[in-house]
Amino acid sequence: MSTEQTIAALGRESRTFEPPADFAANANVKADAYERAEKDRLGFWDEAAQRITWAEPYTDVLDWSGAPHAKWYVGGKLNATYNCVDRHVENGLGDRVAYHFEGEGGDTRTITYKNLQDEVCKAANALTALGVKTGDRVAIYMPMIPETVFAMLACARIGAPHTVIFGGFSAKAIADRVQDCGVEFVITADGGYRKGKASPLKAAVDEALTSCPDVHTVLVVKRTGQEVAWTEGRDKWWSDAVDGQSTEHTPEAFDAEHPLYIMYSSGTTGKPKGILHTTGGYMVGTSYTHYAVFDIKPETDVFWTAADIGWVTGHSYIVYGPLANATTSIMYEGTPDTPHQGRWWEIVQKYKATILYCAPTAIRTFMKWGHQIPAEYDLSSLRLIGSVGEPINPEAWVWYRKNIGGDRTPVVDTWWQTENGQILISPLPGVTATKPGAAMRPLPGIVADVFTEDGKPVGNNEGGYLVVKEPWPGMLRTLWGDDDRFQRTYWDRFPGVYFAGDGAKRDQDGDIWVIGRVDDVMNVSGHRLSTTEIESALVSHDAVAEAAVVGAADATTGQSIEAFVILKQSAHGGGEDIVATLRQHVRDEIGAIASPRSIMLVEELPKTRSGKIMRRLLRDIAENREPGDSTTLADSSVVDRIRSEVSGG
Ligand code: WTA
Numbered sequence: 001m002s003t004e005q006t007i008a009a010l011g012r013e014s015r016t017f018e019p020p021a022d023f024a025a026n027a028n029v030k031a032d033a034y035e036r037a038e039k040d041r042l043g044f045w046d047e048a049a050q051r052i053t054w055a056e057p058y059t060d061v062l063d064w065s066g067a068p069h070a071k072w073y074v075g076g077k078l079n080a081t082y083n084c085v086d087r088h089v090e091n092g093l094g095d096r097v098a099y100h101f102e103g104e105g106g107d108t109r110t111i112t113y114k115n116l117q118d119e120v121c122k123a124a125n126a127l128t129a130l131g132v133k134t135g136d137r138v139a140i141y142m143p144m145i146p147e148t149v150f151a152m153l154a155c156a157r158i159g160a161p162h163t164v165i166f167g168g169f170s171a172k173a174i175a176d177r178v179q180d181c182g183v184e185f186v187i188t189a190d191g192g193y194r195k196g197k198a199s200p201l202k203a204a205v206d207e208a209l210t211s212c213p214d215v216h217t218v219l220v221v222k223r224t225g226q227e228v229a230w231t232e233g234r235d236k237w238w239s240d241a242v243d244g245q246s247t248e249h250t251p252e253a254f255d256a257e258h259p260l261y262i263m264y265s266s267g268t269t270g271k272p273k274g275i276l277h278t279t280g281g282y283m284v285g286t287s288y289t290h291y292a293v294f295d296i297k298p299e300t301d302v303f304w305t306a307a308d309i310g311w312v313t314g315h316s317y318i319v320y321g322p323l324a325n326a327t328t329s330i331m332y333e334g335t336p337d338t339p340h341q342g343r344w345w346e347i348v349q350k351y352k353a354t355i356l357y358c359a360p361t362a363i364r365t366f367m368k369w370g371h372q373i374p375a376e377y378d379l380s381s382l383r384l385i386g387s388v389g390e391p392i393n394p395e396a397w398v399w400y401r402k403n404i405g406g407d408r409t410p411v412v413d414t415w416w417q418t419e420n421g422q423i424l425i426s427p428l429p430g431v432t433a434t435k436p437g438a439a440m441r442p443l444p445g446i447v448a449d450v451f452t453e454d455g456k457p458v459g460n461n462e463g464g465y466l467v468v469k470e471p472w473p474g475m476l477r478t479l480w481g482d483d484d485r486f487q488r489t490y491w492d493r494f495p496g497v498y499f500a501g502d503g504a505k506r507d508q509d510g511d512i513w514v515i516g517r518v519d520d521v522m523n524v525s526g527h528r529l530s531t532t533e534i535e536s537a538l539v540s541h542d543a544v545a546e547a548a549v550v551g552a553a554d555a556t557t558g559q560s561i562e563a564f565v566i567l568k569q570s571a572h573g574g575g576e577d578i579v580a581t582l583r584q585h586v587r588d589e590i591g592a593i594a595s596p597r598s599i600m601l602v603e604e605l606p607k608t609r610s611g612k613i614m615r616r617l618l619r620d621i622a623e624n625r626e627p628g629d630s631t632t633l634a635d636s637s638v639v640d641r642i643r644s645e646v647s648g649g
Helices: 003-012 021-026 032-039 041-051 080-093 113-129 146-158 171-181 202-209 238-242 280-293 312-324 343-351 360-369 394-403 483-491 531-539 575-589 615-622 638-646
Strands: 060-063 071-074 097-102 108-112 138-141 162-164 185-189 191-194 197-200 217-221 235-237 259-265 273-278 302-305 328-332 355-358 384-388 411-414 448-451 462-468 498-506 512-517 521-524 527-530 544-554 558-567 598-601
Touching (some): 032 041, 041 060, 041 280, 080 113, 080 146, 080 280, 080 312, 097 113, 097 146, 097 343, 108 113, 113 146, 146 162, 146 259, 171 202, 171 259, 171 575, 197 202, 202 217, 217 238, 235 238, 259 312, 273 280, 280 312, 302 312, 302 343, 312 328, 328 343, 384 394, 394 411, 448 498, 462 512, 512 521, 521 544, 527 531, 531 544, 544 615, 558 575, 558 615, 575 598, 598 638, 615 638
Parallel strands (some): 097 328, 185 217, 217 235, 302 328, 302 355, 355 384
Antiparallel strands (some): 060 071, 097 108, 191 197, 259 273, 448 462, 498 512, 521 527, 544 558
């Protein structure tokens, strides 16, 4: 939705929803947590850190003397995998299910904590045998299968930071990340199942690695059994390398600030940012928020984050948070409509899921498919449902609560980012009277605010920029290889304060509504994409002279990608073909998720006198709105000309 639409929609839904009385009475976290954290924030995070088993205790909760570079749990040592797996087995929970895995084609696997321990130990031994050392970065390009978790935890166990690359990215995108991160070791699979078909993964890795000479080993999980090309000496089957290894492996304790993983995410330039997370603070942040926001009762809950492990939501709430809390989770490989549009609800019914966490774009798709589809399934096991990744419009929120939550469950709209590592703004399900569409309040221990242009807190009923005023445990520590950009992107806009890049509004009660990005980042079906990145991809094609990309409001996907392209003289007359060619080019450069919905061929772009493209006006055109103020344009008639070109006039 556009900002205007969001604000308009905010006005329409004024109901609030109190937590059910029995939920509130049994909630893990009660209202006093806010007060305790406010009185003694570091004491609060000290207490939360007791959720983690430390091999060596920390001496200080936080060292912020090198701000904005935080050190949390100074001097503490721990192993993330030990915390996610071994300690639960030691505590007699070896038989508890860690994952109910459901393949897209209906194949299933049950992974207990003991199975997880065995598999992770074998994989860790294999990685070491193949030369992976502490500190080496390992890239993981995988479908949603249990081996993806085994691989991540094996890396964490030996202190080799992983960088998981979402399976929808192209060969070029893999190569960029592998090069930027200095990766020498890649884990992939032959393919994965998507929409009923075996889609290739290894082929993309093979292509990527033609420009990554430093990669010496590619470990390949056999998932689909499809044909793969094989580079002798470099490629090894996972089963050959892992299956024969010992299930014994002693986890080494690493410093709290040892890098756990790097996750690339789109920023406002063409180059993705390598967001670095470290071990101690991240484990505390994910474990605590998973416990507090999802009210996890590990003995009885069946938790389902319906997201991809290739994004931060999967890292924090399919892998590290839930496992740290000894939770039973569902992991589903495929798409929501394979083989039918009731697939998710069939899964909820089958495993008696108690908590579901997904993105608004999925919810809006289900709305479009119709409420009669979930109504065919027994969803009465659900006791809490959550939303993440983009603003949820009040209509979708209310639909979700009614048709999935049975008009009974609390809904938590959780705001956070790849950079944050953990949820920062969200209702507490046993405390907060929720408002449809509002993330409500910063969690206990989090100090977030909405700032005016000149860095003052806004008043009620005012909008501004979302900021975080105090460090939090799961925060990013820097951008891999680009500490200057870390400083510039997040800390220079308002000195000493974390600038999120989102716009937000405080309502009449002071509650926070997140509106969406205020920069050149788009949110398409919950995927973060940069306009500049797609523009660079377009311009890299021979036929293109100039390109401008904007995110236009879309009722289902949140935003859609609209490209305006000026062709080189030599490429004129290409017609529909050139549009198809350019669309494919973007898929090759970044991935299918970045493919523009429309590519409009225009003769010129609206620019200011200093030559800056005025994307705001292009958005007006793409959204079919009267263009706003164009007085700063070098040539004010250009908008009219573009509009007539676009409408075919
Ligand atoms: C948006 C996903 C409104 C926001 C965990 C943010 C949201 C970006 C919400 C981060 C929410 C995420 N309400 N907007 N509850 N959650 N966003 O890094 O624009 O993939 O900056 O992390 O998604 O996306 P990312």
